[in-house]
Amino acid sequence: MGNRRKRLKNFLFVFAAVVSIFVFFASCVITFLEVYSYRDSREETANVSAVSSAAASPSSSPPSGKVSSAAAGTAVTDENLLLVNYDHKLPDGYQPDLISVYGVQINRRAAAAYEKMNAAAASAGVSLWISSAYRSSEKQEELFQEEIDGYSKSYSSVGEAEAYAEKSVARPGYSEHATGLAMDLNGVRDDFDTTPAFQWLSEHAQDYGFVLRYPKDKQEITKIKYEPWHYRYVGVENAQVMKKKNLCLEEYLDFLQK
Ligand SMILES: [Zn+2]
Numbered sequence: 011m012g013n014r015r016k017r018l019k020n021f022l023f024v025f026a027a028v029v030s031i032f033v034f035f036a037s038c039v040i041t042f043l044e045v046y047s048y049r050d051s052r053e054e055t056a057n058v059s060a061v062s063s064a065a066a067s068p069s070s071s072p073p074s075g076k077v078s079s080a081a082a083g084t085a086v087t088d089e090n091l092l093l094v095n096y097d098h099k100l101p102d103g104y105q106p107d108l109i110s111v112y113g114v115q116i117n118r119r120a121a122a123a124y125e126k127m128n129a130a131a132a133s134a135g136v137s138l139w140i141s142s143a144y145r146s147s148e149k150q151e152e153l154f155q156e157e158i159d160g161y162s163k164s165y166s167s168v169g170e171a172e173a174y175a176e177k178s179v180a181r182p183g184y185s186e187h188a189t190g191l192a193m194d195l196n197g198v199r200d201d202f203d204t205t206p207a208f209q210w211l212s213e214h215a216q217d218y219g220f221v222l223r224y225p226k227d228k229q230e231i232t233k234i235k236y237e238p239w240h241y242r243y244v245g246v247e248n249a250q251v252m253k254k255k256n257l258c259l260e261e262y263l264d265f266l267q268k
Contacts, residue, residue, distance in 0.1 A: 086263055086266050086267065088245065088248070090119070090191065090219075090243060090244050090245040090248065091244055091245075091248060091259070091262075091263060091266075092104075092189050092191065093259060093260070093263060094184060094185065094186045094188065094189055095180075095184065095186070095232065095233065095234075095259075095260065096176070096180070096184060096233045096234075097184075098184070099183045099184055100147075100183050100184070100185075100188045100189065104188075104189075106144060106188070106189055106190035106191075107119075107190065108144055108190050109121055111125075112124075112139070112140050113140070114140050114142065114143040114144065114193070115143060115144040115190065116140070116143035116144055116190055116193060117143075117144070117189065117190035117191045117243065119219075119243065119245075120143075120190065120191050120193070120219075120243035123218045123219045123220065123243055123246075124140070124193070124218070124220075124243075126218055127214070127215065127218035127220065130214065130218070131207070131210055131211075131214070134210060135206075136206055136207050136210040137196075137207065138195055138196060138207055138211075139195065139196055140193050140194070140195060141194045141195065141196065141197050141198065141239075142187065142193065142194040142198075143187070143190065143192065143193040143194075144187060144188070144189075144190040145185060145187035145188060146188070147182045147183055147188060148182075150179075150180065150181075150182040150183075150185045150187065150188065151182040153179050154175060154176075154179050154180070154181055154182060156179075157175035157178055157179040158171045158172055158175045160175075161174050161175055177233070177234065177235050178234075178235055180234070186223065186240075186242060191242055191243045191244075192223065192240060192241070192242045192243070193240075193241055193242075193243075194237075194239045194240050194241075195207070195211070195239050195240075195241055196239060197239065198237075198239050199238075199239060200238070202238040202239045203238035208238055211241070215241060215249070215253075216246070216249040216250045216252070216253035217246065217249075217250065218246065218249075219243050219244060219245045219246040219248075219249045220241045220242065220243055220244070220249060221241065221242055221244055221248075221249050221252050221253065221258075221259070222238070222240070222241060223237070223240050223241060223242040223258070223259065224236060224237040224240055224258075225258060227256075228258040228260075228261075231258055231260050231261060232258055232259075232260065242259065244259065244262075248262065
């Protein structure tokens with residue numbers, strides 16, 4: 011009897027020790043997981059607000075990289091809608107997801123969409139080609155300087171020449187081409203809108219996720235002269251709504267936030 015009680019006591023002691031060690035390790039694991047999931051969710055929030063502050067309406071201040079103050083549910087988090095215009099600079103450190111195709115560098119999603127659009131256009135007897143897509147800030151600087159040089163004789167000050175140049179060529183850091191989501195089609199031709207290719211794009215581009223970014227009737231809003239050749243990838247769903255409601259990107263972002 012004495013031996014059995016002793017064995018039982020020993021067994022209970024070992025059992026209690028094993029259980030407490032297990033509980034200790036389990037609580038360590040749970041604490042570890044909680045800390046990590048908290049960190050992940052903080053990082054996600056930071057990423058999303060970086061995009062949403064960049065995509066905020068033109069009336070709000072330029073992206074600062076700080077956490078967005080937009081109320082929950084109103085922030086636009088779709089990276090396809092990244093707004094880069096005269097008062098929305100490309101977010102600092104923004105890394106476009108580029109691939110090299112058709113002799114240009116372009117955003118991966120835009121490239122896949124263009125491939126489909128190009129095939130559909132070709133089967134309708136329409137020939138499309140990309141003359142320019144992604145442009146680095148250095149390249150944009152070069153183009154902007156060339157544009158200023160072209161006007162400098164007609165203007166009394168550099169500031170005036172710059173202001174005029176800006177209507178045709180965006181300042182470095184303020185060009186949509188730096189996102190990789192924009193492309194110029196079939197050369198930069200003012201009469202592109204008289205071609206069958208333009209006609210085809212007017213009817214079908216939205217079904218592949220592209221919109222005419224600087225339309226004639228939106229120059230006051232975009233602050234960019236009408237560019238029949240410049241198309242922007244925004245995703246099919248967005249492009250179709252923009253086309254149907256005749257909204258340029260600035261207006262569409264306002265519309266989404268209301
Ligand atoms: Zn362009």
